[in-house]
Amino acid sequence: xxxxxxxxxxxxxxxxxxxxxxxxxxxxxxxxxxxxxxxxxxxxxxxxxxxxxxxxxxxxxxxxxxxxxxxxxxxxxxxxxxxxxxxxxxxxxxxxxxxxxxxxxxxxxxxxxxxxxxxxxxxxxxxxxxxxxxxxxxxxxxxxxxxxxxxxxxxxxxxxxxxxxxxxxxxxxxxxxxxxxxxxxxxxxxxxxxxxxxxxxxxxxxxxxxxxxxxxxxxxxxxxxxxxxxxxxxxxxxxxxxxxxxxxxxxxxxxxxxxxxxxxxxxxxxxxxxxxxxxxxxxxxxxxxxxxxxxxxxxxxxxxxxxxxxxxxxxxxxxxxxxxxxxxxxxxxxxxxxxxxxxxxxxxxxxxxxxxxxxxxxxxxxxxxxxxxxxxxxxxxxxxxxxxxxxxxxxxxxxxxxxxxxxxxxxxxxxxxxxxxxxxxxxxxxxxxxxxxxxxx
Numbered sequence: 001x002x003x004x005x006x007x008x009x010x011x012x013x014x015x016x017x018x019x020x021x022x023x024x025x026x027x028x029x030x031x032x033x034x035x036x037x038x039x040x041x042x043x044x045x046x047x048x049x050x051x052x053x054x055x056x057x058x059x060x061x062x063x064x065x066x067x068x069x070x071x072x073x074x075x076x077x078x079x080x081x082x083x084x085x086x087x088x089x090x091x092x093x094x095x096x097x098x099x100x101x102x103x104x105x106x107x108x109x110x111x112x113x114x115x116x117x118x119x120x121x122x123x124x125x126x127x128x129x130x131x132x133x134x135x136x137x138x139x140x141x142x143x144x145x146x147x148x149x150x151x152x153x154x155x156x157x158x159x160x161x162x163x164x165x166x167x168x169x170x171x172x173x174x175x176x177x178x179x180x181x182x183x184x185x186x187x188x189x190x191x192x193x194x195x196x197x198x199x200x201x202x203x204x205x206x207x208x209x210x211x212x213x214x215x216x217x218x219x220x221x222x223x224x225x226x227x228x229x230x231x232x233x234x235x236x237x238x239x240x241x242x243x244x245x246x247x248x249x250x251x252x253x254x255x256x257x258x259x260x261x262x263x264x265x266x267x268x269x270x271x272x273x274x275x276x277x278x279x280x281x282x283x284x285x286x287x288x289x290x291x292x293x294x295x296x297x298x299x300x301x302x303x304x305x306x307x308x309x310x311x312x313x314x315x316x317x318x319x320x321x322x323x324x325x326x327x328x329x330x331x332x333x334x335x336x337x338x339x340x341x342x343x344x345x346x347x348x349x350x351x352x353x354x355x356x357x358x359x360x361x362x363x364x365x366x367x368x369x370x371x372x373x374x375x376x377x378x379x380x381x382x383x384x385x386x387x388x389x390x391x392x393x394x395x396x397x398x399x400x401x402x403x404x405x406x407x408x409x410x411x412x413x414x415x416x417x418x419x420x421x422x423x424x425x426x427x428x429x430x431x432x433x434x435x436x437x438x439x440x441x
Contacts, residue, residue, distance in 0.1 A: 019156045019306055020163070029146070032202045036139035037164040039198025042102070042132055044172025045191045047071065052176075053113050053184030054122070063119065067126050069387060074130030076383040083134045083376030088224060090212035091138050092203050099199050101131040103192055110188040132195075135202065136165060137375035140359060144371060145210035152308050155360060159305020162356045166298035170291070231367045247374055251365040251430035254423025255358060256381040258321070261416025262354070263385030265409055268393035269328050272405030273340060275397045282337050292341045296348025304353040313364075313431040317357040320350040321420055329413040332406040364430045 024030045047068045054064040085094045105128035112121045143157035179187035211219075217227040270290070277286045309316060327347030334340045358378055366374035389412055396404035 020160050023153065023157055023160055026146070028205050028208050029143075032142055032205045032208055033139055033160065033164065035198045035201025035205070036135040037168050037198070038194050039133070039202060040135045040165075040168055041172055041194035041198070042129070042191050044169050045176035045187065046106075046129055048176035049180045049184060049187040049191065050109075050113075050126075052180035053110070053187070056184070057113050057116055058119075063122070067122055069391075070123065070126045071129050072383055072387050074127040075132065076380040076387070078130040078132070079134055079376040079380045079383070080373060082132075083137055083373040084370070086134065086138060086141075086212075086372045087370050088213050090215065091133075091141075091209050092206075093212075095133040095138070095199060095203055098131045098133045099195060101128060102195060105129050105131060106188050106192050110184055113184060133199075134372060134376045134379070135198070136161065137372045137379075138202070140375060141210050141372050142208045144363065146208050154363070155309075156305050158359045159301060159356050161359070162301040162352045163298065163305065165355075166294060166301050166352050170294045170298060228370075247366050247370050247377075249365060250423070250426040251361070252374060252377070254420075254426045255361055255365070256377055257423060258416070258420040259358065259378045260381040260385035260388075261412065261419050262321075262324075263382035264389030264392075265325070265328060265412035265416050266389070267386035268389035268405065268412055269331060269409045271390050271393050272331070272397060272402050272409055275405055276334075276340070276402035277337060279402055280337060285337055289337065289341055289344065293344040293348045293351065296345045297351040300349030301352035301356065303349075304356060313357060313360055314428045316353070317361065317427065317431075318420070318424075320354040320357060322417065323347055323350040324354055325413045325417040325420075329410040332403075332410045334406075361427065361430060 024033065050067050050071065051064040054060065054067060058064075082094060082098060105125055109122065109125045109129065111117075112125060140158060140161050143161065144154055147154045147157055176187055176191075179190055213224045213227055217224045220227065220230075222230070273289055274286055277289070324347050327343055327350075330343055331340055334343070359375060362371065362374045362378065389408075392412075393405045393408045396408045400407075
């Protein structure tokens with residue numbers, strides 16, 4: 001009985017983790033995959049650190065909220081721009097100066113906060129904390145480059161990236177709150193150390209870095225513009241459509257609109273849950289509520305990526321989206337905190353797969369020469385949506401408490417789903433076309 005159980009456990013482990021282990025055993029892959037996650041720690045940690053530190057030294061949640069909003073908006077603007085520059089000039093050429101800017105800005109901001117500097121200085125420094133290279137998109141670009149032509153392995157690699165991202169958020173948020181309570185300097189120092197170590201790990205791995213547009217153009221003796229036109233022509237021939245000078249085809253527009261809605265209702269849900277826990281004198285449970293979603297999402301990413309799916313991508317995309325949107329819309333009817341936790345546990349398994357599916361869609365819709373930019377636009381639209389959603393929900397919470405916030409969540413979730421289905425034709429047709437990793441990088 002014991003041997004049979006051990007064999008069953010080994011079989012399950014192999015099915016779940018065997019494919020991931022195979023990817024990480026490939027030469028040089030583990031270093032850039034793990035390094036990109038370590039370097040991305042500012043995403044979950046900086047906002048929390050600013051909020052706690054500013055409230056401690058200035059006693060103002062309003063100022064803390066304004067600064068985190070400014071950083072979020074700056075990230076939304078900087079992300080696609082940095083992604084475009086990475087595709088044009090190369091990962092190391094853009095990431096190194098960007099990291100230097102971030103480290104200097106972090107040092108200046110924490111010094112200003114602890115010194116209780118004039119508020120205008122905080123407003124002036126905070127936007128520079130958006131100088132974060134698109135590490136996740138850069139890592140995914142490396143996977144698509146080294147696995148070119150292997151569809152199953154590429155899909156699993158994108159799932160593995162989703163697993164690592166979820167681990168980052170599960171660890172980053174509580175760690176930031178613990179370190180920032182002890183010392184804002186400690187929290188920023190730890191985050192900066194992660195940035196430097198992660199950057200060294202990924203950028204020192206040269207063999208897996210995809211060639212930039214500049215390198216391709218130089219090798220072919222043409223300009224970057226000529227090279228982009230050449231790749232656009234190849235993509236059009238491969239997909240049987242018209243040549244596009246811009247990446248903004250109908251499919252990418254549909255994805256970005258969907259991600260805007262996703263960010264809006266999920267951020268509205270987050271701020272409404274915080275208000276709900278305060279109303280029920282259960283603020284100590286707030287972290288556990290969000291942990292339910294994060295852990296469930298992590299498990300969903302692991303299981304989803306372990307399977308070689310035969311169901312069409314567009315069907316998986318919409319099924320996961322429906323589960324997440326309608327599930328969060330049910331918060332409106334929750335009367336107890338444990339109901340919200342159960343809902344989060346149930347729908348969280350579709351959260352990471354939704355993002356994984358989105359990344360896979362980009363492979364069908366955007367030339368590999370601009371893949372980093374395409375993924376960055378998804379993240380930017382999600383961040384912009386999050387800012388809009390939290391702002392709208394905050395106003396209704398001030399007027400009607402958490403119930404007003406949850407009404408906003410439900411309306412935004414249903415609207416988001418409707419917007420996603422307005423792009424149904426473009427997304428379905430996009431997934432039925434060949435993956436564009438068959439050309440260029």
